[in-house]
Amino acid sequence: MEAMDYDVVILGCGPGGLQAAVHAARRKVRVLVLGRPGASSLARAHVENYLCVPGKAPGEELLRIGREQAAAFGADFREEDVVRMEGPTEAGGFRLDLEGGETVLATAVVVATGVQRRGLGLKGEKDLVGRGLSYCVDCDANFYRGRRVAVAGDGSAAAHGALTLSRIAAEVHLVTREPATSPKLLERLGEAGVRVLTGRGVAELVSDEQGLRGIRLDDGTELELDGLFVETGAKGAMELVSVLGVEMDPEKFTYIVTNKNQATNIPGIFACGDICGPPFQMAKAVGEGCVAGLAAADHVRKRRQEAGGGDP
Known part of the structure; x- marks a missing residue:
């Protein structure tokens, strides 16, 4: 399958990502925005403290307008999440694998994914971390080779995590209220033998002194397990970019560190927003998105000049 080639790829379509798309696209570079509008926290909120927006404006409507603006300037959109990033390549760019199986090549990447609340909020959850409970399939999957596991979550991270585990564990369940991922990925889960339990959530963690022993779902179903992976929302920024060496804040390892141009320590990767x-x-x-979009477009221009291709 041939990879799609873009100058700037933006992860996230909230206000930061959309503003970055507007400014990058206006610089006449090829822009792709990845993500689902409904995943933005603004989609479920109202705004009444934003300059020049009177009254209480619905966030969903603001996102719709922003998306139309970015598209009018030439930005492309795909409602898919990134499940893996690689780079920088020898050419200085990045490879992004999408949940549906396609690949995108980018000269610059703007991370605008927001932050996620990852926990289930269940009794005893913190005590079971590292004792049968994990928040990162990519980190801990190999500890469960040949074992019984489940993944809890609705987004692409959960579905892709279950697919990864299907190649390692003996038995894999995906517990999801409503899977927010592509039909192609769901089809691959079925082919891999993953048991998808839709319309349900984890109500209770069952454990003993040794650690996790299973889970009880909110419909009363009980699963005997050796491991549970909590993967909420889209693939988190920490999982996607920390493997590339992007610097995170040293205290919580939750936020990406940027300079005044919204650039990270890895040339070609920028970040904005929450x-x-x-x-x-x-x-x-929005302010950081403006800076990140302009800086990413400038990075593309510089790369083209260095390659002898002139000013884009």
């Missing part, structure tokens, strides 16, 4: 830390305000996300 993923760069508080305050979690739309005004901050």
